[in-house]
Amino acid sequence: MEETTNYNLPKQTHDIFAVMARGNFISSNGTRDGMNRLYDIINNPENFDRLQAYFNVIRYNIERGNNYFYFSRLNEPNSELEKKLERFERYIDIIDLFASMDNKIGVGSRFRPTEIAEECNANVRLKQKLQKIPLYRSETLHNKVREICDLMSRDSFLELEDEKSESYKVLDSYNYLLDIINAIAIYDDAGSEDTQGIVYN
Amino acid sequence: MENNCRILNRIVEINIANVKYTDLELNGNTCFVGTNNFGKTSLQRAILFFYSANTRGLGISSSQKPFEEHYFKFENSYLVYEIQTEQKPFFVIVYRHNKLVFRFVDAAYNPDFFFNENDxxxxxxxxxxGLDKRGIFFSQQIDTFERYRNILYGTETDKQLSKFYLLKGNEKYQNIPKSITNVFLSSKSSIDSRFIKDFIANSLTTDTSSIKLEQVDRQLRQFNEKYTDIETFLKKESQQLIEFIDKKYDQVHMLKGQQMEMADKLGSSLRYAETQNETVIKASQAKQEELDKLSENYEEQKTQLEEKQKDVREEIGYYDKSIREANKKLKEYKEKNIEAAVEKNTEREKLQVELNIARREYETLTSNVQSIEMKYSALIEQLRNDKTAYINKVNSKTSEIFNHYNELQLLQKNEYSKKETDLKxxxxxxxxxxxxxxxxKQIEYNELKAEEKVIRNTRFYENEIKAQETELADLRAINYKNKSELAIKTNLVQTNQKEWENLENKLKTSLSNQIQKTNNEIIRVKAEIKAIEDKLxxxxxxxxxxxxxxxKDWHTTIGKVVNEDLLFRTDLNPTLTDNKDVSLYGVSLKLDDVQVVSKSIEEYQFEKNERLAIIRDLEESLNQFQVSTNEEKMLAADKFGKQLGELKEDIKVLSYSLELAEKREKKLILELEDWKQRANTEIEEALTGNRQKLVIVEEELAVLNKRKNTLLNDFNEQFDKLKxxxxxxxxxxxxxQETEISELEVEKKNQVKEYEEKEAQLSSEKETNFKAKGVDSKEIKKIDARIKELQEALKEIEQYAQLVNDYLKDKRDIFDKLPDFIQKKEEFVKTANDLTTEIEEIARKYNVKRMELNKQKRAYEEELIEFNNGINYFTKNFRETPVFNKYADIIERAEPKKTNYSVMDLCTQLLKNDSHFNEEYTAFQRYVNEFAGKYRLENHFNFVIRNDATQGEYERFAQNLRSFVNENKIQLSIAETATQISLVTESIATKVKELSGQKDKIQHIISLIAEDFKKAEFEESKLIEYIKIRLEDSDNKVYKLLKRIQEFREENGLIYNEGLFNTDFSTHKNREISTRAVKLLDQLRTAIKEQEQEEIRLQDLFELKFNIKEGLNETGWTHKIDSIGSTGTDILVKAIIYITLLHVFIKESSHRSSSDFKVHCIIDEVGQISAHYLRELLRFAKARNIMMINGLPNKSGLESHYKYTYQFKREENNNVRIFPSIVTEVEA
Structure with a gap:
């Protein structure tokens, strides 16, 4: 049966909730644990409306991005938003690093941490960028990149496609990071002390 | 001795395993006593081998040696089985001849056959x-187990061998060895319905009759992966990405092409600049030399012509002066009335003659009065002389005055003339x-005018414009050709597409017809099957x-006369009457020649199977048809897809080249316009300079003319004043002069008057004297007056004589030559004009040539500057950039060639374009990554791109994707996947059907077993009250799903795969069915994954439940009986069940006529069973013609219940000796 009988919800509702309530994304190009299937289910307009109505009851809102979905909380307190921003902060340097690679890493890209580490090793500018990324204490570049990949996989921006070859794929949710970066407006603080960066979400 | 039935009577082992020789009788219940590892089980296996003849189903684990190697170690290892028959026994020899082979020997076993005198x-x-020698028949070597079993179970058709049977089996005889084997192999298991299920199932099926879930899972996974890939491909986002990739690829490709073209041009220009530098310098110098030479020639020619012109001008001046002077003189003569003077002068001679005549007449008349005359003449003469003297004096004075004033006038005139000349x-x-x-200035003006003409006639950038025009013409010609080709190819695409569609429609129609036909046929056959099943x-x-x-044998009696429908009626209540005669309601019939109309159950079963086979064949052929249709579809897709792909690719290429050509044409037109504009600008610029100069020169000329006029006016004024x-x-x-002369004239007149009065006085005196002397004075007076008149006339003529003479002289010398002078002057003027024209012409030519040369020289110089600037710019600003490295090959390999672009422009453009290219390429790369990222790493389209892929790899990806789309390969993939889903469901359905087909047999067997349990005589011991058994539907989730798939398949036939993905021509129903099919397969896959089962066997198709009552204990309906009572009881129940099973199978698998045989039931380890129960058991078995072969670890008294007891003993050489134990059979 595709739908649960009580609420006429898709039977995967539980799986969807389990993923998104953790703060993770559901991307259309994710293959692990049937993520693409879940995406298709949410993306179905009928399902979407039902799911949205259902989750709204428990004060969750499904947000639709470019080929990905995630939860936001209705009336989210500012403290939560701040936490989100703090979480996001670390990604600025990572995205900067990814965008500076010879072969820019974008949605759908497949790569191995060793490749990035090697490129960083060969390019001083990239190496500095990598070393600048905070929160990681790994000694070798390779391990640092691995930790970044781990973090991004946990946050569902990457997917470990092949454990044997340690090959990662960039998921559509990566667009979320790019969208946020693009939404940051930087003001020159020379003019007024009051001006500050504004983040649109 | 049981000699009235067939039974395995004896087993003889010769050099088998560790047994050197043993000869054991087995025609009764037999018991093997021996501790573990002494060879009990090996011997039991050897017995089992007799029944099963299958080395693999003997329970030998894979770690142990195979049966052949363990048992038949030697060349002379033999297993001999002696079979007792109703007549004489025969035996079978099993030996190894590479593999195990059999021979049947028509004699009782005799050791002498096998041993020599030395044993x-x-x-x-x-x-x-030896056998031959003894005249004993023995069979050919039986090479296969199958044939051996056929012989043993009485289905061999060879008459020589058909007597060597143990029992006459039917088509299911294979169940007998299987059952015996299963009892032996399962005897250690606990009592579980699963075991019974396994037992029944194993007896009914072969190893292959199971559904290997790994295989199904693989098929499902393959299908699912393909399905997901196609689904991903067909998604809107993917299609959008494909479009983006295609577009971007074109852009990137075009930009790359442009860049390469530009790089080639840059290379060409650079090479050209490097190679042409020296040449250009030399060419420039040559032009300078040419210019110098041209100027020199021009100056020389000009000087020559000017010299000539000077001479001519002098001539003109001379003639001009002469003409002017002549005209002046003529004017003066006219003023003096020269014409009248000349006319009068012509009368001079005539007047002179008239005068002379008058004088002579006078003299004649006066000859008579000479003296008077003389006196008076002297007086008059004197007077006249005086008068003349006076007149002369006055005249002289007048003349003096006249001359003086004339002289003064002349002087004045001379002075005037002099002054005038000076002024002139x-x-x-x-x-x-x-x-x-x-x-x-005029020359300058003319030069400028000539230059303007030259400029107007000069075609600036002629070569460039010509090159552009030629290129444009070529481009248009190619365009025209490409457009026609495009039209042709577009038509071809449409034709091919129509052809393809037609073919597909044809295939579709033919498939649906075939499906319809097959389904009808299947429905018909199913109806027949149902009828047969109903009967059964x-x-x-x-x-x-x-x-x-x-x-008995009713088929040969009643079967010949009874209606078939009647046979299957249940409401006839048949009863046997005492009348044993063969009669029909008392009428005896001779039925020998009547054909039997009734059929045996086997025949019905056979018919049913035949029909099932027909359905299978029909489905198979439909499948084949569908596969072949799909293959045809695929072939068509391959053929047309490839053609269409190629055509579409061509069209794309053509469209692209047309697009490029259009752009190029526009660009060329713009460039051409630009060149023309530049040429016009050049002309305009040159003309503007020229015009400005012209204006200045014109102004200067006007000033000069004004000055000339002013000057002339000034001089005219001066002339006027002077004049x-x-x-x-x-x-x-x-x-x-006149005053003085008139005064003198007046004086003279008065004086002359006085003289004339005196003369008149004298004349009158003379007259008077004459009259006096008679002389005609009147006549004399008349003549005298005439003389005076003539003298006056002559005097007047004399006055103008000088002037006339002068005039005549001038006329002769000057005036008559005046026309010649004018003529000559005109000729010289013309010559002068010609010379001026000539000078102007050579000046014009010189200027044109000079300008041309200057222009060429300037062009060379400019080219040189451009070369050097270009090379410098390239070295400083381009060579070190990555763009150079990117196109270094092209730049360095380019041929030296002149292009329309400067190196600097090319470098700048390349750098600018590269940045644009990079932007576009990044977007292109992003789209490719995003697209490839949508698929699994191992997707079957091979849409994979590594992150560190090269540009070439990205481009190849786009090319492949384009081919994929153009050749419509997705349709192939869909067709394949549709075929696959069809094959998967078909395969599942077939397997499930095949497997569930056995369910009837199970049902039958179970009913027989239940029946047999009922018949069991447990009453004696009262130990077991009853054993009940029943069938229930399977709980197996995977099987349930498999069954649903089979039902789905049967319900929907084979058509549903058409709806897979396809929304164009499939109906809504087809799509829905397809979706259901996909969902079912998906569920099955999940269930297989969750259940972790390797295969679905016959036993998974049903659940078996027992209900056993032992004493007061009743288990209730359960599929597993943990413990019924004591271990002994458990073993007993198990053995009872086994025996029942064996009995049922034997009964079912042997021919009805064959009942005189016995088989063995081999159950090891029955040591824990009590003697009482054992007896019961042996009896239970005996009642079913089954002899028990059991194993006991040691002697415990139980062996006394067996007919044969053999003991096992290991000897020193590790050989085992088996010998009969001396016991007495208590009861069996």
Whole structure:
């Protein structure tokens, strides 16, 4: 049966909730644990409306991005938003690093941490960028990149496609990071002390 | 001795495993006693081998040696089985001849056949020779187990071998060895319905009759992966990405092409600049030399012509002066009325003659009065002389005065003339000076005009424009050709597409017809099967079943006369009457020649199977048809897809080249316009300069003309003044002259009057005297007057004589030559004009040539500057950039060639374009990554791109994707996947059907077992009250899903795969069915994953439940009985069940006529069973013609219940010796 009988919800509702309530994304190009299937289910307009109505009851809102979905909380307190921003902060340097690679890493890209580490090793500018990324204490570049990949996989921006070859794929949710970066407006603080960066979400 | 039935009577082992020789009788219950590892089980296996003849199903684990190697170690290892028959026994020899082979020997076993006199086992050849020698029949070597079993179970058709049977089996005889084997192999298991299920299932099926879930899972995974890939491909986002990739690829490709073209141009320009530098310098120098030479030539020619012109001008001046002077003189002569004077002068001679005549007449008349005359003449003469003297004096004075004034006038005139000449000279000089200036300016003006003409006629950038025009013309020609080709190819695409569609429609129609036809046929056959099944289902309760049970050979009697429908009626209540005669309601019939109309159950079963086979065949052929249709579809897709792909690719290429050509044409037109504009600008610029100069020169000329006019006016004024002054002076002089002369004339007149009065007085005195002397004085007076008149006339003529003479002289010398002078002057003027024209012409030519050369030289110089600037720019600003590295190959390999672009422009453009290219390429790369990222790493389209892929790899990806789309490969993939889903469901359905087909058999077997349990006589011991068994539906989730798939398949036939993905031509129903099919397969896959089961076997198709009551204990309906009572009880129940099973199978699998045989039931380890129970068990078995072969670890008294007891003993050489134990059979 595709739908649960009580609420006429898709039977995967539980799986969807389990993923998104953790703060993770559901991307259309994710293959692990049937993520693409879940995406298709949410993306179905009928399902979407039902799911949205259902989750709204428990004060969750499904947000639709470019080929990905995630939860936001209705009336989210500012403290939560701040936490989100703090979480996001670390990604600025990572995205900067990814965008500076010879072969820019974008949605759908497949790569191995060793490749990035090697490129960083060969390019001083990239190496500095990598070393600048905070929160990681790994000694070798390779391990640092691995930790970044781990973090991004946990946050569902990457997917470990092949454990044997340690090959990662960039998921559509990566667009979320790019969208946020693009939404940051930087003001020159020379003019007024009051001006500050504004983040649109 | 049981000698009235067939039974395995004896087993003889010769050199088998560790047994050197043993000969054991087995025609009764047999017990093997021996501790573990002494060879009990090995011997039991050897016995089992007799029944099963299958080395693999003997329970030998894979770690142990195979049966052949363990048992038949030697060349002379033999297993001999002796079979007792109703007549004489025969035996089978099993030996190894590479593999295990059999021979049937038509004699009772005799050790002499196998051993020589030294008790050594013979070789098979020797044995056979011995048998031959003894005249004993032995069979050919039986090479296969299958044939051996056929012989043993009585289905062999070879007459020589057909007697060597143990029992007559039917088509299911294979169940007998299987059952015996299963009992042996399962005897250690606990009592679980699963075991019974396994037992029944294993007996009914072969190893292959199971559904290997790994295989199904693989098929499902493959299908699912393909399905997901296609689904991903068909998604809107993917299609959008494909479009983006295609577009971006074109852009990137075009930009790359442009960049390469530009790089090639840059390379060409650079090479050209490097190679042409020296040449250009030399060419420039050559042009300078040419210019110098041209100037020199021009100056020389100009000088020559100017010299000539000077001479001509002098001539003109001379003639001009002469003409002017002649005209002046003529004017003067006219003023003096020269014409009248000349006319009068012509009468002079005539007047002179007339005078002379008059004088002579006078003299004649006066000859008579000479003296008077003389006196008076002297007086008059004197007077006249005086008068003449006076007149002369006055005249002289007048003349003096006249001359004096004339002289003064002349002087004045001379002075005037002199002054006029001076002034004229001055004027001429000034005019000449001004004229020279004007001429120079005029020349300059003419030169400028000529230059303008040259400029107007010069075609600037002619080569460039020509090159552009040629390129444009070529481009248009190619365009035209490409457009026609595009039209042709577009038509071809449409034609091919139509053809393809037609073919597909044809295939579709043919497939649906075939499906319809097959389904109809299947429905018909199913109806027949149902009819047969109905018959089979009711046969137990119908007349048929009754006859089967109660009337022997009824088929040959009743079967010939009874209606088939009647046989299966259940409402006939047949009963046997005492009348044993073969009659029909008392009428005896001779039925020998009547054909039997009734059919045996087997025949019905056979018919049913036949029909099932027909359905299978129909489905198979439909499948084949569908596969072949799909193959045809695929072939068509391959053929048309490829053609269409190629055509579409061509069209794309053509469209692209047309697009490029259009752009190029626009660009060329713009460039051409630009060149023309530049040429016009150049002309305009040159003309503007020229015009400005012209204006200046014109202005200067106007100024000069003004100056000339002013000068002329000034001089004219001066001339006028001078003339007026001179005329006034002359007039004054003339006035004074006239006054003085008139005064003198008046005086003279008075004096002359006095003289004339005196003369008149004298004349009158003379007259008077004459009259006096008679002389005609009147006549004399007349003549005298005539003379005076003539003298006056002559005097007047004389007065103008000088002037006329002068005039005549001038006329002769000057005036008559005046026309010649004018003529000559005109000729010289013409020559002068010609010379001017000539000078102008050579000046024009010189200027044109000079300009041309200057232009060429300037072009060379500019080119040189451009070369150097370009090379410098390239070295400083381009060589070190990555763009150079990117196109270094092209730049360095380019041929030196002149291009329309400068190196600097090319470098700048390349750098600019590269940045644009990078932007576009990044977008292109992003789209490719995003697209490839949508698929699994191992997707079957091979849409994979590594992150560190090269540009080439990205481009190849886009090319492949384009081919994929153009060749419509997705349709191939869809067709394949549709076929796959069809094959998967078909395969599942077939397997499930095949497997579930056995369910009826199970049902039958279970009913027989239940029946047999009922018949069991447990009453004696009262130990087991009853054993009940029943079938229930399977709980197996995977099987349930498999079954649903099979039902789905049967319900929907094979058509549903058409709806897979396809929304164009499939109906809504087809799509829905397809979706359901996909969902079912998906669920199955999940279930297989969750259940972790390797295969679905017959036993998974049903659940078996027991209900056993032992004493007061009742288990209730359960599929697993943990413990019924004591271990002994458990073993007993198990053994009872086994025996029942065996009995049922044997009964079912043997021919009905064959009942005189016994088989063995081999159950090891029955040591824990009590003697009482054992007895019960043996009896239970005996009642079912089954002999028990059991194993006991040691002697415990139980062995006394067996007919044969053998003991096992290991000897020193590790050999095992088996010997009979001396016991007495208590009861069996």
């Amino acid at each position: 050594e086992a013979l070789k098979i050849k020797e044995i056979l020779a 000279q001055k004027r001429e000089e000034a005019l000449n000076e001004l004229g020279a200036e004007v001429t120079a 289902n009711v046969q137990h309760d119908a007349l048929y079943g009754y006859l089967e049970k109660n009337v 007026t002054f001179s005329e006034e002076r002359i007039a004054d002089l003339k006035n004074r």
